[in-house]
Amino acid sequence: MAKPKVATTSLAGCFGCHMSLLDIDDRILKLVELVDFDKSPVDDIKEFTGRCAVGLIEGGCANEENVRVLQDFRRHCDILISVGDCAINGGIPAMRNAVPLKECFQEAYSTDNRLGPAVYNPDNQIPNDPEIPLLLDKVYPCHEVVKIDYHLPGCPPPADTLWEALVALLSDKPVALPYELIKYD
Amino acid sequence: MSNTITFTIDGVEVTGQPGQTIMEAADAAGIYIPRLCALEELSPHGSCRVCTVMVNGRPQAACTQPIADGMVVENDTEQILAIRRDIIDMLFVEGNHFCMFCEKSGNCELQALAYRFGIAAPRFPYLFPKRDIDATHPDIFIDRNRCILCGRCVRASRDIDGKNVFEFVGRGFEKRVAVNAEANLADTDAAATDEAVNVCPTGALLKKRVGYAVPVGQRKYDHKPIGSEIEKK
CATH class of the missing domain: 3.30.70.20 (Alpha-Beta Plaits)
Incomplete structure (x- = not known):
């Protein structure tokens, strides 16, 4: 029987959750015996090659591309897991949520009002190339965009949390994390 | 008049002193009722409602509700845990x-x-x-x-x-x-x-x-x- 496939992605995240996945240390050898990786930065596969058993989502949705990738994961994965605080509540990127988008852009790019950084931008241009994904009005937690089956909180979730959850799911057991593996920091 | 009050929390008999709240009596009996606004050294506030318990079938804040003889308190039930x-x-x-x-x-x-x-x-x-x-x-x-x-x-x-x-x-x-x-x-x-x-x-x-x-x-x-x-x- 073919091994079940796992896909991972980092949306508006910092790749810290992926680092935490690598932090399972030598258990990663056991993991590659258990699963094949599909679309993931781990193996640099850009597009889904087929149906996946588990999708791990790091980061929330900050722009339209994040939403498209997340919807693509939902279509291809049997079980979708929000990994880490950014996927669950938007995290650090969501600190902009109480600020209007225009003010965010001005803060980042405008030299007009002396709010922005010392960039050379005499025309006060806000980047608007069609190649650049449009920012959403705010950063959305993944479960407010698509159906998410499990949440693994943490910043990042401890390697043991990821390991326990993955092994449980791959062996058709319920994900029951002990007290010390549910942490928000 | 007796100076102890006997009531039950989740079917367990608990005794307390007149004037005590449900939370005070529960604490003394080693039964934890979750709370956020309540603190031992402060007067009860009853605002966060995390300590909500069922008292004779009605929701009450355990930090403000005084105990009474024969009171039936539900603390650790599915319904209460869902509310909290x-x-x-x-x-x-x-x-x-x-x-x-x-x-x-x-x-x-x-x-x-x-x-x-x-x-x-x-x-x-x-x-x-x-x-x-x-x-x-x-x-x-x-x-x-x-x-x-x-x-x-x-x-x-x-x-x-x-x-x-x-x-x-x-x-x-x-x-x-x-x-x-x-x-x-x-x-x-x-x-x-x-x-x-x-x-x-x-x-x-x-x-x-x-x-x-x-x-x-x-x-x-x-x-x-x-x-x-x-x-x-």
Whole structure:
């Protein structure tokens, strides 16, 4: 029987959750015996090659591309897991949520009002190339965009949390994390 | 007239003294009732409703409801636990609780309650309200993003510190903790040694220049759930 496939992605995240996945240390050898990786930065596969058993989502949705990738994961994965605080509540990127988008852009790019950084931008241009994904009005937690089956909180979730959850799911057991593996920091 | 009162919590017989609240009697009996606004040294406030129990079939706040003979209290039932979980969920989505960089993380009672209830993500949509920070005072600051309006600082400043530094203003979603001054916290006589600063259950009222003083793994709620100190009795 073919091994079940796992896909991972980092949306508006910092790749810290992926680092935490690598932090399972030598258990990663056991993991590659258990699963094949599909679309993931781990193996640099850009597009889904087929149906996946588990999708791990790091980061929330900050722009339209994040939403498209997340919807693509939902279509291809049997079980979708929000990994880490950014996927669950938007995290650090969501600190902009109480600020209007225009003010965010001005803060980042405008030299007009002396709010922005010392960039050379005499025309006060806000980047608007069609190649650049449009920012959403705010950063959305993944479960407010698509159906998410499990949440693994943490910043990042401890390697043991990821390991326990993955092994449980791959062996058709319920994900029951002990007290010390549910942490928000 | 007898000077003890006998009632039951989840079918277990508990005795208490006249004048005690359900929470006080439960604490003495080693039964933990989750709470956020209640604190032993402060007068009951009854505002957070996390301590909601069923008393003879009706929901009541255990921190304000006095005990009575023959009272039937339900604490650890599916229905009550669901109510409490919803309240905790709502407190998380109504504020901006960024635990990942909060200095209170690991020692925060709101976070600890969510851990105790095994909450991986709230079930309500996040509101991301715009809240302000008052960092004018040299030694302490208010971060209203993290404030859950429990009123502990209001009561501690009034009743223990004798300073009346804090009070609520506004109503409903606009309600917030204000300071007793024309403008800012710096204009009050608040001090870092005030009990009001110590009693904040979250990171809304913190001392400056403390930072992440206790390493991860050694903080109050890293290994033991909130309430286990009461259940140990």
